[in-house]
Amino acid sequence: MSLAPRAVLVHRRTEYEELLARHGTHGQAAFVLAGRGRSVEEVAERHRRAVRALADVAAAVPLRWRRSRVERADLDRFLFGPQDVVIVVGQDGLVANVAKYLSGQPVVGIDADPGRNPGVLVRHRPRDTGALCDAAVSPGTGVDALTMTEAVADDTQRLLALNEIYLGSPGHQTARYRITRNGARAAGEVQASSGVLVGTGTGSTGWLRSLWLERGSRMTLPAPTDPRLVWFVREAWPSPATGTSSVAGELAAGDWLGLTVESDRMVVFGDGMESDALELTWGQSVRIGVSDTALRLVT
Known part of the structure; x- marks a missing residue:
């Protein structure tokens, strides 16, 4: 029996997670941003959308597939395999970040926050994940070979x-x-x-x-x-x-x-x-x- 493909979900820490890492709590982050005339809620809402998108993508991966997840900061320590399908959930720049570590594996770009990203490389929505996974391992699938x-x-x-x-x-x-x-x-x-x-x-x-x-x-x-x-x-x-x-x-x-x-x-x-x-x-x-x-x- 051939080994099932592995879906590798690539993501990055959100601005909200970085704020919590710097200030410790939601309340402290809110206090600091309020002093700068900003609200933590706009950042928290983007975080919620990103988390929701990542969860929707993970749920849409075919059940028989293996799966793994890697954060951008850990890419240089992650070992990609030849049967991986790399699913980037985030911004266009995240596709570029992961590209240097690959050797021909198909990449699916999922826009975690439509309207904020140009969508040049993250062209798809979380709801498209299942069909894109099937397409990625099917002969004759439409693929752009980016130089x-x-x-x-x-x-x-x-x-x-x-x-x-x-x-x-x-x-x-x-x-x-x-x-x-x-x-x-x-x-x-x-x-x-x-x-x-x-x-x-x-x-x-x-x-x-x-x-x-x-x-x-x-x-x-x-x-x-x-x-x-x-x-x-x-x-x-x-x-x-x-x-x-x-x-x-x-x-x-x-x-x-x-x-x-x-x-x-x-x-x-x-x-x-x-x-x-x-x-x-x-x-x-x-x-x-x-x-x-x-x-x-x-x-």
Whole structure:
């Protein structure tokens, strides 16, 4: 007998739970917020909606399936299996948070609070969960293969991201590095900047888009399923020793952008999760390009 699929419900602590963790009780949280002209009830109501959505999703998972649950803060310690169906209950950003830990498992995005989320990645409602679970394990199911980006360091450290990868100083100060593309014979360009951002089509509605707009770039941003990346150098500084001639570009499948560290320390992190970053020291190098792994989002 084949092993039944496992539904892994991914969620995050609500604002209300974070308030209780900080202030201890509902009453104390209410007192603190009242002093700021805010009511705890609006936060508590969103918490109740999130808890209700999570319960409805759990109840709709097929009875024969195995099931597990993981909170966002524990994702880096959770072991996903090849037969898992990952059900993200929350915001669009939570799908990006979990994407880097997957290797092709189907993902179902459930919007826990319709009207507050754009719903780009969490496209469905709790009532759809049962049908989506069946679809996720059925051949020929509609799945969007969302392009991901990957960074690989010379010491084999590897990082995946759905939206974007940032490379720069851990304190977001000036980083020094040498930038090259596709192993060009030229030595590349030494730069001093506040970091480099490499993003996908999924990330082109966020941080990447803000840089694109700021530059007035004529590049066409990719769609989420396009096997293409766009990259920008942030605030490159011209000096006798550093240049600004290579500050933006595109990467097709098979292309890569290379950085060699010339600072004491640089970090590489994806999708805003700086707590789970690669750390590189002087002389180390890293390559960033289109990943062979895509996020399989059930439509």
